[in-house]
Amino acid sequence: MSILIDSNTRVLVQGIGNQGTFHAKRNADYGTTIVAGVHPKRGGEIWEELDRPIYSSASEAVEHEDVNTSMILVPAPFAKDAIMEAFDAGIELIVCLTEGIPVHDMALVYNTFYPRAADGSFTKKGRPVLIGPNCPGVISPGKANVGFIPEESTRPGTVGLVSRSGTLTYQLMHELNEAGVGISTCVGIGGDPIIGSDFLDIIPRFADDPDTEAIVFVGEIGGTEEQRVGRWIHEHIPDTPVAAYVAGFTAPPGKQMGHAGAIVKEGGDGGETAADKKEALTELGIAVGMNPSETAQLIIQRLG
Amino acid sequence: MDAAVNLMEYQGKELFRSLGIPTTPRGEIATSAAEAQTDAANYGVPVMVKAQVLTGGRGKAGGVKYCRDADEARARAEEILGLDISGHTVEKVLIEPASEIAEEYYLSVLQDRSSKGYKVIASVEGGVEIEEVNRTRPEKVIKEDIDPTVGLDVDRARGILTQAGFPDDAIEQAADLLVRLYEGFVASDATLFEVNPLVKTTEGRVIALDSKVSIDPSALFRHADLAALGEGVVGDPLEVRAKEQGLQYVKLDGDVGVLGNGAGLVMATLDVVSQAGGQPANFLDVGGGADADKMRASLALVLSDDDVRSVLINIFGGITRCDEVANGMLLALDQLGDIPQKLVVRLDGTNAAQGQQILDDADNPSIITAESMVSAAGRAVELASQA
Numbered sequence: 155m156s157i158l159i160d161s162n163t164r165v166l167v168q169g170i171g172n173q174g175t176f177h178a179k180r181n182a183d184y185g186t187t188i189v190a191g192v193h194p195k196r197g198g199e200i201w202e203e204l205d206r207p208i209y210s211s212a213s214e215a216v217e218h219e220d221v222n223t224s225m226i227l228v229p230a231p232f233a234k235d236a237i238m239e240a241f242d243a244g245i246e247l248i249v250c251l252t253e254g255i256p257v258h259d260m261a262l263v264y265n266t267f268y269p270r271a272a273d274g275s276f277t278k279k280g281r282p283v284l285i286g287p288n289c290p291g292v293i294s295p296g297k298a299n300v301g302f303i304p305e306e307s308t309r310p311g312t313v314g315l316v317s318r319s320g321t322l323t324y325q326l327m328h329e330l331n332e333a334g335v336g337i338s339t340c341v342g343i344g345g346d347p348i349i350g351s352d353f354l355d356i357i358p359r360f361a362d363d364p365d366t367e368a369i370v371f372v373g374e375i376g377g378t379e380e381q382r383v384g385r386w387i388h389e390h391i392p393d394t395p396v397a398a399y400v401a402g403f404t405a406p407p408g409k410q411m412g413h414a415g416a417i418v419k420e421g422g423d424g425g426e427t428a429a430d431k432k433e434a435l436t437e438l439g440i441a442v443g444m445n446p447s448e449t450a451q452l453i454i455q456r457l458g
Numbered sequence: 459m460d461a462a463v464n465l466m467e468y469q470g471k472e473l474f475r476s477l478g479i480p481t482t483p484r485g486e487i488a489t490s491a492a493e494a495q496t497d498a499a500n501y502g503v504p505v506m507v508k509a510q511v512l513t514g515g516r517g518k519a520g521g522v523k524y525c526r527d528a529d530e531a532r533a534r535a536e537e538i539l540g541l542d543i544s545g546h547t548v549e550k551v552l553i554e555p556a557s558e559i560a561e562e563y564y565l566s567v568l569q570d571r572s573s574k575g576y577k578v579i580a581s582v583e584g585g586v587e588i589e590e591v592n593r594t595r596p597e598k599v600i601k602e603d604i605d606p607t608v609g610l611d612v613d614r615a616r617g618i619l620t621q622a623g624f625p626d627d628a629i630e631q632a633a634d635l636l637v638r639l640y641e642g643f644v645a646s647d648a649t650l651f652e653v654n655p656l657v658k659t660t661e662g663r664v665i666a667l668d669s670k671v672s673i674d675p676s677a678l679f680r681h682a683d684l685a686a687l688g689e690g691v692v693g694d695p696l697e698v699r700a701k702e703q704g705l706q707y708v709k710l711d712g713d714v715g716v717l718g719n720g721a722g723l724v725m726a727t728l729d730v731v732s733q734a735g736g737q738p739a740n741f742l743d744v745g746g747g748a749d750a751d752k753m754r755a756s757l758a759l760v761l762s763d764d765d766v767r768s769v770l771i772n773i774f775g776g777i778t779r780c781d782e783v784a785n786g787m788l789l790a791l792d793q794l795g796d797i798p799q800k801l802v803v804r805l806d807g808t809n810a811a812q813g814q815q816i817l818d819d820a821d822n823p824s825i826i827t828a829e830s831m832v833s834a835a836g837r838a839v840e841l842a843s844q845a
Contacts, residue, residue: 173747173777231679251777253746256677257569258647261606264574270605276574290776302776304807319722320746321774324807325831328774345721347571374722377571401725404732405741413514413588414566414579414652418601428729445730447832 156294156339157314157359157366158247158283159223161185163298166215166245168192168236169227169252175203177227177251177302184305186298189219192239212236212243225291225300226250233287234259241267241282248350249300250286260287260348267350284350290320290342303327303340311336313453314360316353317372318345322401322446326372329450335457338366345374353383361391368395370453373431375402380431384438395456397441399449400428462649463673466510468552469687470669477642480635481666485554494535497553499528504556507534511546517586519543524556557667562655563624563632564588564599567640569649569674576604576643578615578636580622584655598623610640631664632656646684647677696740696763703755705742712737713842715760715769715799719744719778727772730832736839739766747777753786754793761790761797768841770834771803773813780805780813788820800841802826804834 163186167178170191182188182204190209191201197210209215212224224240226233226248233252240248241263267284268276285292291301296310302320308327315330315337317323323342330337341356343349353371360366369387373380380400387396405428425431432442441456443449465473474481487510488494498505509521516522521543523534531553541548564584570577581599583591592599600622604610615633624632635656643651652670659665678685700707706721710728714736718724721743728738740763744756760769773783783805791797801824805813817825826841828834 177777230676254676256647256680257649257674258606258644258677261569261575265605265607268574269607274603302808304774304776307807317722319720319725320776321718321720321778321807322722322726324774324776325723325726328806347569348574372722374725379572399726401722401729404728404738405725413564413654414568414577414650416589416592418568418570418572418577418579444733445832446726447830 155363155365156297157363159292159294159298159300161297163223164189164221165300166190166221166224168224170201174227179203181299184299189221190215212239216243223247230254234263237263246282248282248284249291251291251301253288255287257347264348286344288346289344292341294339295337307331309336312338312367314338314366314369315340316356317342318374322372325446329447333454335454353379354386368453368457370397373400375405375428376426381434384435384440388438397449397453398435399443399446400431403428462675464512465671465687467669468510470671474666474669479638479642479666482557483555485552487550488553489550491532491536494551494553495528495532498531501555505531505553506556507531508552509538509548510550510552511543511548513544513546516543558660559657560660561658564654565656566652567643573603575606578602578604578618580618582623612637628658628664635664647674649674700759705756708741710738710740712739713765713767714838715739715766717742717756717760718772723774730835734835734839736842739763750782750786750789753783754790757790767845768799768838769801770838771801772831773805775807775809779809781809781816784813784816791822791824797824800824800826802828802834802838804828804831
């Protein structure tokens with residue numbers, strides 16, 4: 155098995171310009187089922203490079219085709235509308251690769267996808283899964299690839315990989331691949347301030363997946379999500395081999411305007427530097443590498 | 459590494475006025491003591507002379523002064539102009555009629571990643587010690603999540619301010635101001651609207667005495683007016699040049715130039731350079747899908763830093779194609795002519811083989827290719843120490 159995508163994945167592509175076509179073609183050549191494309195002005199035409207139909211909207215596409223996933227690559231100013239169009243069409247998995255979407259747009263999207271319950275938590279159950287934006291996509295090696303992830307850098311296997319950073323994800327996959335270790339699914343969740351799925355939306359799926367034996371997660375400086383991930387792993391899957399890397403041990407400190415940022419950070423989750431996160435995760439029994447190579451070695455050792 | 463557009467106080471207040479947020483009467487910007495004197499004389503009332511810099515702690519650094527008359531305004535402007543406040547040189551001062559303050563509060567609206575939306579922060583203990591108040595008496599600083607699909611109406615605003623302990627005679631004005639602040643924050647695609655202090659004047663008016671405004675750089679395409687305000691940034695000349703070229707560049711202290719694609723990978727590259735015993739000279743992320751031209755501009759930028767003794771180019775192609783990267787490198791070297799530094803290049807991912815072939819065919823003596831990220835870092839550090 156794998157998570158999110160597999161050989162039953164049927165992809166609609168929203169955004170079929172040069173980039174969209176280039177990557178959709180690559181995904182199709184890998185064996186991913188690309189069903190159709192969406193372009194507001196080209197409905198009814200044939201998407202020649204892929205030999206698939208073009209519809210003028212996601213809703214129109216789902217009326218005519220069997221689709222369960224959308225891959226979005228439209229330019230940032232139109233991305234919010236594209237995501238909402240996929241949502242309104244009832245598509246279960248929406249992978250948005252677009253970079254540079256305004257944060258206010260994503261705040262609206264997120265709160266529409268996942269309405270707040272009375273206790274302030276977000277309702278995820280029964281709602282579509284949004285991956286990204288500003289992410290490289292998802293790959294289940296040997297089954298499907300939705301996005302930019304270079305498939306030649308990996309092979310099918312049992313390690314679940316989840317990361318904020320695109321290129322760093324590739325680096326980790328590559329290091330594992332060099333050692334003959336493959337991936338069940340790799341999810342690039344994206345690095346924007348508001349993303350549809352966080353580490354804790356993905357890691358429990360790996361925990362439930364019988365074919366994922368080990369997990370690697372790659373964080374970054376900023377925020378304290380990594381500490382929450384560490385506590386969840388410590389509590390729920392203490393026996394699963396897990397390794398982490400937090401990029402930015404030598405990153406320059408960011409500049410902060412005003413006091414508001416500092417005030418909301420007083421949450422008791424600990425520091426936001428790579429060293430702070432490594433320390434917190436290590437205390438929870440999670441192996442943290444100092445660089446991608448060391449991290450790959452750590453998970454290989456734990457796999458035995 | 460974020461490139462948010464931060465507004466100076468006078469720009470933020472101008473934005474506040476256009477959004478109907480009550481603030482101080484419009485002031486004048488002076489770049490010389492003589493100008494400050496003229497402005498103050500025109501007002502004919504006591505004025506504030508306030509340093510305009512994009513950093514906090516202005517008051518503590520002596521950058522904000524009350525002046526009874528024009529002569530005093532001249533003398534204080536003389537002292538403040540040219541002052542260094544946390545590395546920012548004061549080039550202009552705001553001259554505005556002084557407000558008579560009865561009470562100081564704190565109010566802000568911000569983007570908050572953990573709450574997936576917005577937060578309002580309110581306190582009746584405004585002023586420079588607000589972070590200290592929050593640490594020692596957190597119950598005095600009210601933090602409320604706002605759902606963007608619901609927004610903030612005047613009833614909710616009143617509720618938040620009541621909880622924060624705003625006095626009865628200020629609460630209606632403050633609630634109205636908070637709603638305008640929230641609506642303006644959303645309309646401006648801001649990541650922060652902070653008012654510290656929000657004051658009640660002796661006449662009983664509630665106004666924003668200061669402004670801290672940051673705008674989401676990704677939303678500037680729909681705010682041409684605000685984008686223009688962020689231009690003319692001061693800072694490291696190379697960082698300014700990078701910003702003009704749309705590159706993510708941060709100058710660091712070492713001698714190994716670093717260039718890669720994706721913030722995460724570049725940060726990891728800095729990590730391996732320091733673990734190899736070297737010191738990175740910069741952070742440069744060419745971004746996703748960089749073409750040959752962007753690659754050329756990036757390399758030229760890194761090489762124009764005199765401290766750079768070797769360059770590590772670490773590319774893992776995804777949306778970025780390694781053949782484009784290789785072509786960009788050769789283009790840059792063509793234009794730059796003979797360079798003393800060696801470039802250690804590591805290519806993997808999309809079209810890596812084609813990229814490698816392009817570099818092999820070019821056979822340029824400045825380029826050394828490496829197999830892995832760690833070995834590339836080791837080689838670059840070694841070359842920097844020999845140079």
